[in-house]
Amino acid sequence: METIRLYFDKFIKLNDSEWADFEKCIVKANIAKNEQILKQGEHANFIAFIQEGSFRFFYDKEGEVKITAFFFKGDFVSNYRSFLTGKSSDHFIEAMQEAVIYKINLQELKSLYDKHKNIERLGRLIAENLYLSVANRLDSFLFQTPAERYKGLIERNSRLLQDIPQYMIASYLGVKPETLSRIRKRK
Amino acid sequence: METIRLYFDKFIKLNDSEWADFEKCIVKANIAKNEQILKQGEHANFIAFIQEGSFRFFYDKEGEVKITAFFFKGDFVSNYRSFLTGKSSDHFIEAMQEAVIYKINLQELKSLYDKHKNIERLGRLIAENLYLSVANRLDSFLFQTPAERYKGLIERNSRLLQDIPQYMIASYLGVKPETLSRIRKRK
DNA sequence: ATCACTTATTGACTTTGGTCAAGAACTATT
DNA sequence: AATAGTTCTTGACCAAAGTCAATAAGTGAT
Numbered sequence: 001m002e003t004i005r006l007y008f009d010k011f012i013k014l015n016d017s018e019w020a021d022f023e024k025c026i027v028k029a030n031i032a033k034n035e036q037i038l039k040q041g042e043h044a045n046f047i048a049f050i051q052e053g054s055f056r057f058f059y060d061k062e063g064e065v066k067i068t069a070f071f072f073k074g075d076f077v078s079n080y081r082s083f084l085t086g087k088s089s090d091h092f093i094e095a096m097q098e099a100v101i102y103k104i105n106l107q108e109l110k111s112l113y114d115k116h117k118n119i120e121r122l123g124r125l126i127a128e129n130l131y132l133s134v135a136n137r138l139d140s141f142l143f144q145t146p147a148e149r150y151k152g153l154i155e156r157n158s159r160l161l162q163d164i165p166q167y168m169i170a171s172y173l174g175v176k177p178e179t180l181s182r183i184r185k186r187k
Numbered sequence: 188m189e190t191i192r193l194y195f196d197k198f199i200k201l202n203d204s205e206w207a208d209f210e211k212c213i214v215k216a217n218i219a220k221n222e223q224i225l226k227q228g229e230h231a232n233f234i235a236f237i238q239e240g241s242f243r244f245f246y247d248k249e250g251e252v253k254i255t256a257f258f259f260k261g262d263f264v265s266n267y268r269s270f271l272t273g274k275s276s277d278h279f280i281e282a283m284q285e286a287v288i289y290k291i292n293l294q295e296l297k298s299l300y301d302k303h304k305n306i307e308r309l310g311r312l313i314a315e316n317l318y319l320s321v322a323n324r325l326d327s328f329l330f331q332t333p334a335e336r337y338k339g340l341i342e343r344n345s346r347l348l349q350d351i352p353q354y355m356i357a358s359y360l361g362v363k364p365e366t367l368s369r370i371r372k373r374k
Numbered sequence: 375a376t377c378a379c380t381t382a383t384t385g386a387c388t389t390t391g392g393t394c395a396a397g398a399a400c401t402a403t404t
Numbered sequence: 405a406a407t408a409g410t411t412c413t414t415g416a417c418c419a420a421a422g423t424c425a426a427t428a429a430g431t432g433a434t
Contacts, residue, residue, distance in 0.1 A: 059330070066330070068329060080318065080322070081318075081319060084318070113308070113311075120304060120307050120308055121300070121307055121311075123311045124307060124310045127315045127318055128271050130318055131267065131268075131271070131314055131317055131318045132272070134318065134321050134325055135267070135268055135321050137325060138321055138324060138325045138328070141328045141329075141361075142253065142255060142328075142361060145420090146420090146421080165380090166381075167381070174328075174329060176421075177383090178382090178384085178422075178423085178424095179420085179421055179422075180382095181383055181384080182383085182384085182421090332390090333391080352411065353411075354412080362392090363391075363392060364411080364413090365391090365392075365394095365412090365413075366390090366391055367412095368414080369413085369414085371413095372413080375434105377432100377434085378432090378433085379431085379432085379433100380430080381429080381430070381431090382427100382430085383426100383427080383428070383429085384425105384428090385424105385426085385427100386423100386424090387422100387423080387424085388424100389420100389423090390421080391418105391419090391420085391421095392417105392418075392419075392420090393416100393419090394415105394416090395414105395415090396413100396414085396415085397413085397414080397415105398411100398412080398413070398414090399413085400409100400410080400411070400412085401408100401409085401411090402408090402409085403408085403409100404406085
């Protein structure tokens with residue numbers, strides 16, 4: 001548990017009493033490859049911190065699969081919209097590799113927000129952080145071509161993308177697998 | 188000032204002492220049409236609440252103008268990314284009509300976060316709220332055609348879009364004015 | 375090593391939106 | 405009302421990505 005505390009320290013350093021309460025609400029889970037930690041139609045009543053492994057966040061309507069996000073080691077994983085609004089998720093979250101996560105439940109997090117100002121602040125910092133990720137991703141669609149998005153993605157994440165099939169990367173970039181194949185060839 | 192308090196009450200009800208401190212940090216400003224409240228290259232050291240009027244959030248590189256967002260009455264307006272990261276803004280924010288806003292300075296907001304737990308919470312709620320807006324906008328690019336984006340936009344905002352020229356709406360939707368003109372014709 | 379299965383590439387063709395240019399419609403000012 | 409300046413529409417053509425189908429390459433299991 002101390003290893004995960006170091007990760008949270010990057011957001012905010014909790015004192016021992018705050019951390020003790022926080023720790024009580026965290027549940028460690030080992031996730032098998034291809035296991036789904038959230039299904040379409042469920043409410044995302046948790047947010048989880050990834051200690052090891054990676055996840056895909058995808059939408060599946062009548063066999064048409066679209067990958068909206070990848071989550072890697074060190075990221076928070078959830079359907080944050082569903083988490084915030086209480087509405088049911090339109091996406092699945094599925095482990096792409098064996099994974100270790102620390103889950104915290106929505107209700108418990110809310111009472112931690114009430115109890116500790118610093119955890120309330122942690123909640124703000126997480127929200128701001130997630131805002132920045134999604135704003136960056138939106139920008140990549142507003143201002144970049146698929147080829148530029150691909151270039152940026154591999155520059156930032158080449159190692160993590162190593163064992164992700166190309167058709168999933170294509171979906172994440174918003175193009176068809178054939179198109180990504182052609183993008184890769186032409187440079 | 189009491190009218191604006193009602194708006195903030197929708198996020199969180201501040202008690203009189205919290206509100207008194209909050210109010211001290213708020214600066215009312217009257218903005219002329221076409222006035223820029225943030226310029227490219229500046230750091231967005233404020234966040235503002237719109238009491239009246241509307242703004243466009245746009246990027247201008249060598250005459251190529253792209254509208255990334257509109258902000259209306261009741262919205263918070265800023266370059267939130269620049270606000271959070273401290274980096275300079277790559278966008279302008281410009282009033283499309285005469286406007287009345289309440290600005291709060293970044294440093295002052297930070298000390299309010301330190302002083303009042305409820306304002307810290309307000310900060311979280313604002314961040315969560317802005318997350319949801321940008322996530323919805325990203326979804327509109329991931330899952331919708333330009334025609335669907337247009338339909339959704341006018342359904343949600345028809346009144347507010349009344350006096351915005353079509354070429355700006357096209358830019359917001361990520362298409363050229365000619366294309367929007369054709370979309371409108373074909374239905 | 376072989377076979378089955380999944381993933382990636384390639385080619386031919388279609389669809390959608392972009393580009394460029396001309397003209398029509400609208401607005402504001404005198 | 406006339407003019408100038410925007411904004412919007414339309415047409416002809418172009419470019420980029422999608423679709424469909426065939427084949428190649430890669431992966432795992434026996």
